[in-house]
Amino acid sequence: FASNPIKEHELEGKGKVRNENTDPEQENELVLHFDVNKTIIMIDKAAGKSTSDLLNIVIANAAWGHIHKGEEGEGKAVWKLFSKNPSILSPGEGLITYSSFVEKTHPFSRNIKRKITKKSRDALTTTFTNPGQPGSRLRGFVESLRHKLQLPSAVVGTKLSRQAGLDGAEVYLLPSFLRALRTLKESKRKFSVIFRTFGSDLLDVAREFNAFCCGVHPLHVGFRMDGSDGQPDMRLFIPGAPTSFPTKGSSFRTEEAAKCSVELENSVEFKGQPRFGSIDRSEQTVTLALGTLKQRKSASDGYPFSHVAKERIITGKRNIYNFFKKAVSRGPLSLAIRDCFVHWREHSQAGNAGKLFVLDSINLQEGKQQIFFDDNIQYHNAKIVDICDIRSPDVSVPLPRAIGRFLVRAEPLESITNESYYVNKIKQCEESFRRSFKIRTQLRKSLLKCPKIQQTLRSIHNDQARTPSPQKPYIPWPKLPEICRSSTSTTFEEVSEPSTPQTRVGSPVLRTQRSLPTTAKEKWKMEVKIANKASHFKP
Structure with missing residues (x-):
């Protein structure tokens, strides 16, 4: 626990x-x-289902077949048995169990009470192997389960x-x-x-x-x-x-x-x-x-x-x-x-x-x-x-x-x-x-051998021991803005661009970085322009 x-x-x-x-x-x-x-x-006494009813449902859950369109004029989908034996796993592709077919063709809706839909479903699955029903060929398996x-x-x-x-x-x-x-x-x-x-x-x-x-x-x-x-x-x-x-x-x-x-x-x-x-x-x-x-x-x-x-x-x-x-x-x-x-x-x-x-x-x-x-x-x-x-x-x-x-x-x-x-x-x-x-x-033992992991865990433990303080908002890559403000080094997105003259920490580059355009190329052009003005350098 x-x-x-x-x-x-x-x-x-x-x-x-x-x-x-x-x-x-x-x-x-x-x-x-x-x-x-x-x-x-x-057996389900509360629902009024006998052992025979439940065994029919069991077979309906494990009987696989195809869905066919109804004959002309009917328009209703028809389920036809494919598997000779009931099984938990599908014996082939594109097959569906009879129980799933019944759920698809008798979905719950706001227009029909759930009790009515449930009753319609049960009427089909509890008689699945009865004579004249889609699973009548599997009747022997119901009798076999009953014998067990x-x-x-x-x-x-x-x-x-x-x-x-x-x-x-x-x-x-x-x-x-x-x-x-x-x-x-x-x-x-x-x-x-x-x-x-x-x-x-x-x-x-x-x-x-x-x-x-x-x-x-x-x-x-x-x-x-x-x-x-x-x-x-x-x-x-x-x-x-x-x-x-x-x-x-x-x-x-x-x-x-x-x-x-x-x-x-x-x-x-x-x-x-x-x-x-x-x-x-x-x-x-x-x-x-x-x-x-x-x-x-x-x-x-x-x-x-x-x-x-x-x-x-x-x-x-x-x-x-x-x-x-x-x-x-x-x-x-x-x-x-x-x-x-x-x-x-x-x-x-x-x-x-x-x-x-x-x-x-x-x-x-x-x-x-x-x-x-x-x-x-x-x-x-x-x-x-x-x-x-x-x-x-x-x-x-x-x-x-x-x-x-x-x-x-x-x-x-x-x-x-x-x-x-x-x-x-x-x-x-x-x-x-x-x-x-x-x-x-x-994995835990391997990670704990790493000094950095140990340091992090101790830090978490020490933080919990102190008086809780309001949590600061999470900022991904928190040092990235500082790096941008202190350097004009190119990023991995800018490797194809020529390098620019390095500027001092107090140069106008720092004061204008906050409003630089977002694309890499525009950013580089702006940095070159500001750096040229600051150093009176003309290429």
Whole structure:
């Protein structure tokens, strides 16, 4: 997390780097932000979309084709399938996915309500592979993905499945997500998990996630992250979500779990702050309210957190950043945050109005790397994530520096079919940051060996130690006017002109330089004329 970049260096003489992990191979603690819908689950109850609907959207996002003009008299563009298999990358030039085609042909406009346009888009993408639709030939891939989401027949309908909230025959949390957490725990890595969603699905997520943490998940029986093994307790404490499950031989009883929850909320580490909250955004500020998941339903609704105690209200990007920093600095944990969908929608789904993500994009001062996974992130546009650096919270981090390092576009086509998907993505992000960190460290050390650099850093340090004075306006090349006034030497623009007689400092040349013409040739002619008059020299 952030630090003052000036104070990272020992400025008292030797240019020694301090307060920074200079071993690029050292494993850092991870702070993992996960979107929910189409990132770790394949159902959207709030939008009324079934697993089949979402899988159709997944295939529509990965099906490539050509745009053709409609038949005579119709004038409508028609999309025709080109690729035989869905893929993340385009199989050829000039191709467009069906989802992108739908967005182009059904753009948002002021004349049509957004809900109507969104409904029209969904009607096309959620039925993409149905009979008679443009992607009907890809129907088999939808069935293949659905098969990947099936629970083993041996656990369907069992007590373990039911108490984890798995009432049907399909998984809820993606196996690749749970596998990533288990791999990190078994590798003895330190990590925190922050669930980020616009929707109202956190309670269902918490139920299965807590079953996973308590060792009673039907696909991970016996694996624990509930603190019973002396390691951090990663359970989500949300009202209505069970934090313990009655199983034979379990070390946790319901009363003990409730007591643990109370002790957690009143512990010194959290000062009574819950592990869940809601973010509200406006034009003026951003606010995090802890202990509530309430959100505005429309832009005209009033302030949603009037019922929340003042000590649980955190306002401003820097303060929210400091809250997350302090929370994870006490040790690994899980948090659940509901973000402000209304603000994002009212700003045309712009990234800088989306899910707040403040980080230190340059240094890992306390050895923590943050990574945000969301299926709505685009490779040319953060779209749904407001990623900014703590040094300049009002400025977005350039996307090329963030993608593959701090931001990951979650690809459901891969996260469903590859159980190691999130494990691999985390490794790639770490390797990317490690490489850039190593290069910056080597460059910094090389620069600090230069006496001029050391002198400059000491000067900056000394200036900061003094009483701040009003900053002078920046003047590029400040000595250039003085050089012009004290010499008639030709510049690089005047090398083709003959040299002129040198003049004295007190000559008329100095007194007239301020009003000389701007072009090089006119300047030279004027200087020669004045010099000739001053010295009574005639060629």
